[in-house]
Amino acid sequence: MKKLKLSRFVQVRNTTEHYRQSNHYKKGEVAAAYGFLIPALVLATLFIVLPIILAFTYGFTDYYLLKPDAKQFTGMENFKRMLTDDVLRQSFLNTIKFVVLVVPLQLAMALGLALIVNKKFKGVGLFRTAYFSPAVLSLVVISILWTVMLNPTSGLINEMLANIGISKQPFLTSSSQAMYTIVVISAWSGCGYQMMIFLAGLKNIDNQIYEAAEIDGANGLQKFLYITIPSLKPITMFLVITTTIQAFKLIVQPMVMTGGGPDYSTMTILQYIYEYGFRHRNVGYASAITLVFTVFLIIVSIGIKRLFGEEKAA
Numbered sequence: 001m002k003k004l005k006l007s008r009f010v011q012v013r014n015t016t017e018h019y020r021q022s023n024h025y026k027k028g029e030v031a032a033a034y035g036f037l038i039p040a041l042v043l044a045t046l047f048i049v050l051p052i053i054l055a056f057t058y059g060f061t062d063y064y065l066l067k068p069d070a071k072q073f074t075g076m077e078n079f080k081r082m083l084t085d086d087v088l089r090q091s092f093l094n095t096i097k098f099v100v101l102v103v104p105l106q107l108a109m110a111l112g113l114a115l116i117v118n119k120k121f122k123g124v125g126l127f128r129t130a131y132f133s134p135a136v137l138s139l140v141v142i143s144i145l146w147t148v149m150l151n152p153t154s155g156l157i158n159e160m161l162a163n164i165g166i167s168k169q170p171f172l173t174s175s176s177q178a179m180y181t182i183v184v185i186s187a188w189s190g191c192g193y194q195m196m197i198f199l200a201g202l203k204n205i206d207n208q209i210y211e212a213a214e215i216d217g218a219n220g221l222q223k224f225l226y227i228t229i230p231s232l233k234p235i236t237m238f239l240v241i242t243t244t245i246q247a248f249k250l251i252v253q254p255m256v257m258t259g260g261g262p263d264y265s266t267m268t269i270l271q272y273i274y275e276y277g278f279r280h281r282n283v284g285y286a287s288a289i290t291l292v293f294t295v296f297l298i299i300v301s302i303g304i305k306r307l308f309g310e311e312k313a314a
Contacts, residue, residue: 059079059287078288091269095248106194110193135191140252175261244304
């Protein structure tokens with residue numbers, strides 16, 4: 001019986017190798033595979049690889065967008081300029097502040113909503129759709145709607161506050177409130193996506209574990225801390241990585257809602273790069289900032305991935 005199985009294995013293996021060496025495999029399926037890959041490779045080259053190469057090239061020049069033929073090599077001047085750029089420093093701190101605030105808030109909101117819609121009650125599907133709907137809306141549309149509702153004089157939110165005896169708030173027009181307002185709006189608009197992922201994780205937890213815990217006398221909080229949270233740890237680490245990377249790319253909300261103000265309190269790195277690169281046409285300096293920010297994101301990504309690897313190994 002063993003010899004028969006071995007002979008069958010050898011026969012299948014030889015057939016596979018023969019198929020791989022056949023002209024049909026090389027000319028037919030390989031050509032088809034590359035045919036599907038070529039559009040993606042072309043787009044990746046045009047919009048990812050080429051911009052990185054150009055940014056690396058222009059970062060060491062004084063390239064001015066309206067005078068492309070007059071650019072000159074300036075060495076490290078653009079990078080030295082960053083050390084004395086107060087607005088750039090403020091933009092970097094604003095970005096870090098946004099990431100530190102929005103990631104835990106958004107994930108906490110997503111987990112809370114997932115726990116709610118995971119229960120069986122009438123109309124739960126409607127609630128799932130309602131909670132998830134902001135995640136599929138355009139950020140520009142969401143930003144415009146919230147800007148209108150947060151108008152300091154006639155906005156819906158301030159009218160509601162006035163009706164319950166709370167004075168009207170400046171929200172987006174205050175340097176002390178604008179960033180926190182954007183954090184809350186961003187967490188609300190994006191938590192629906194994380195909610196669905198958390199919900200999928202909750203569905204995979206065996207109910208028998210909860211039943212056994214109830215028999216042992218565990219209450220709701222204990223089941224949440226010692227069963228739900230550990231079971232969701234891999235999903236939580238994945239969401240921490242993706243949400244952090246997305247948070248560093250903040251640009252739409254402050255650009256539409258505040259324009260980076262007031263007093264640069266909501267200016268982010270990407271918006272600052274856009275301002276210098278397209279409005280001030282100083283592509284050289286904007287490219288230098290892009291290079292430094294890219295290196296910073298790579299370091300952050302590596303750190304998060306190592307933390308994720310350690311958690312997975314543990």
